[in-house]
Amino acid sequence: MRSRTRAGAGVLAAGVASVLLATTASAAPEPGAPGAGDPYYPNAGNGGTDVLHYDIRLSYQPETDLLSGTTTLLLTATQDLSRFDLDFALKASSVLVNNRPAQFTNSDGNGELVVTPAEALAKGQTATVVVKYSDTPSTEQVDGLNGWKHGDFGALGVDEPQSAQWWFPSNDHPTDKATFDVSIEAPDGLSAITNGSLVRTTKSRAGWTRWNWRSTHPQATYLTSFIVGKYDVRQSTTPEGKPFITAYGTDLGDSRGAAEASVERTPEINAFLASQFGPYPFEAEGGVVTSGISFSLENQTRPTYGLKNFTSGANTTLIAHENAHQWYGDNVSLGRWSDIWLNEGFASYAEWLWSEHEGEGTVAELAQYTYDSNAADADLWKVVPADPGADNQFDSAVYDRGALTLQALRTTVGDDAFFTILKDWQVEKAGKDGRIQEFIALAEKVSGKPLHELFQTWLYTAGKPAAGPNGAAAARTAHAAAAKPKSWDQIQANHRLLATEHRH
Template sequence: MHRRIIAPGVLAAATLLLAIPASAASFTPGAPGIGDPYYPASGNGGYDVSHYDLRLKYQPGTDLLEGTATLVATATQDLSRFNLDLGLAVSEVRVNGKKAKFAKEGEQELVVTPVTPLQKGKAVSVVVKYAGKPSEVKIGGYTAWARTPDGGVAAQEPDSAAWWFPSNDHPLDKATYDVSVSVPDGHQAISNGVLQSQSSKLGWTRFAWRSNKPQASYLATLAVGKFDITTDRTESGLPVLNAYSKDLGDNDGAARASVERSAEVVEWLEGVYGPYPFNAIGGYVPNVTSGFALETQTRPFYSPKQFANGANVSVVVHELAHQWYGDSVSVHHWKDIWVNEGFARYSQWLWSEKEGEGTAQELADYTYASYAADNPFWQVKPGDPGADKQFDIAVYDRGALAIQALRNEVGDDAFFQILRGWPKQYAYGNAKVSDFVKYAEKVSKKPLAELFDTWLYEPAKPAAPAAAGSKIARSYTAGAEAAPVRPKSWKKIAETNTIHDH
């Protein structure tokens, strides 16, 4: 037998050749956007993030944020370079432990070129060190960071992450989060999920939060300030944490009377949509000047203005319904916003029905009658409203009319089966409007394309209202439009501000 001896250097070279793909041309840059037609610059291509570890230090007096973000990801193509979304200044980037070249392009693109190209399917770790004042960052002409008298808040839609951490900033790339924030003693840092620890040293207190289920980047939130915090546990053991700025003034009592009912609302929503999908419940009300609320995962954000006219549990219902419709099941692209907002609005109608303040049918009748045929309301297509109309009132109200139309068409048994089954079918993932239509047809065993086309896509007031067979429907058949009595709940539902401050 002849034994062939291979020199060690030749063997090492052969091993290296086996480790590198045959063609260097297979390594290409990741796309600078994830492909959303409404927001071409949002998100990035070429990789998928599974976890963010954010270690931050924030100085409320100067608005200076310093951070080290570690991203655990997987390359989804052979990558020569890739982008992250971040508006703050970067001092260092490491990829798989090695310093990488980086450059800022435009308002939010951080272009990273690793020393060694990244192979498709391989694990990747990215460490970014950065600093800056989030309130000075402008992307698309607006800021998602709100300064408060004693700190700052990150809460906006359709994006807010780029103001305080580097990310693949689009709902299609969800991840789990560890957020650890050091703030001066006497201040607190509020984020998503469960508070893991709190420790003080040399005048600084560090708060460590964990969100252990997939979370879209815009649903990650951070609030630093002086808060009054209440805690509890539900009967099933879920931790409840609510926080209120200590300087809310006249709105303080109404805010507490609303947000403190969060656990009760979740318990009721579980009966509608199935088991609560996350590891914590709560909400927070910082002293901001904006007027909207947002479904930040496990801990919705509420502007004090939501409670300027007294308690409003309806807005709490809206944001907590999003935990199923919007957070657990998120949009595929932002044109699918109806699957978020139509159902959150309809949840308010169901709450009204439960509270005896107007049935969903009565609210549908009143909503339909409130907008004349020539009102621009009917020109907005909730199923694809356009970026400029994404948060138009029609997405909410006409969107809810579409859901009532579905209920009337399929009957309550199939309808509530659909409402519960959808969040289970697409749990922790993303889905399109078309996916919902197909799912509703599958469960109801009825053709529904025409119904949804009428209510979600036709730029005109339908010939007959969603509330088929109701008093207003009969009046239309008779040729005279009736003016239904305004349900008692209407005022509080209308106070749910649907305008996001871009």
């Protein structure tokens, strides 16, 4: 017995030793992945890190397009890391990790700054990463593209799905949100605008002024804006007491009045949207109108609007669209870029809600007119909103057919369940990201109805659905007396600009 016991103990000890060796081997630090695993944009985001906060301190001279400064990232390692990537198109001059010089390789056109710390990072370890740089963003490309805008208007770091990498190193994917402090020094007479609350402006040195901003809620990197140029900046508060900051380029010309008549109504519009979606999710509100872009983007707390959107007059449906994104896209971000319907379909539906509120066509009328105006062979039905592909990510189908999907859902489950679903999505996913299948599961849970066939028809299948968004009987009734809703042309114009002007 003893001899067998000793033999068994030896076998057990050998087994334990091999397990320990295997554990030790598997725990060896490894490089983080160069992307977050998004099929549309394989290099977007990074593996192995979770960024908690960005402190960005920059100086920018529009005349030369020279951007200089330091970004400090506070991050946590999500695996044992021998090295990690940051998404960054500019040339870094030095990198510190936990106060020690790190080796690094600058982007070679792929947008990846590869950092090898002096000591590997253990899973769960926090790290302070300091990146210093000085470069001209307009000269740097990623995969043959440049998302930086530079011209007589100044400069804009505003675009979708990526823009951050042309002005700060980051984990550039919506699944890694963080808080931000952004400090931008610009020549006197220019404004430097970004997200959140304006903490202070100071005279930094002769001929220069520094603008310091803070965003206290989780924020995706592509929603973080860089805007420097000649702007008239207005500061006030909303009726709820939140900072309300708007800015208008001094070169807006005859459209300045229309822009102000739209953007200055933001608190009113957000109050209405809050009645539909739940409380406004952030600490500040506002908007910026610029001649530097044609499209508009839902930058968190302060959307950026292209001047072209106001050349025909006031455009409050656009304000409703971009601010609806504060809920759908900003507070709850998409989990993958193929989930873009969760952003654009909902914001487009908000335009219909606002139009009804303004007496310019009910949601049912706008939905029915959109459905009837697109024949069975129309382009609207050729792209599948649930997975449009990177090349069609901003196709009008994602906007218009996406909104039709929500109206079909509302028709099926009823108003009470529909608006409960919209609000519960905000509560369950606040500050996080979500996937389409998760939204469908929530809709079935709240409504108590099987909805697979509905979503399969409207979101996942090419071709015009046989029944309209208001149901078959309602479709015939609405079609018989259909008149084009007053806001329909403006909404379609908005969507054409939104769908065609992004980088991808």
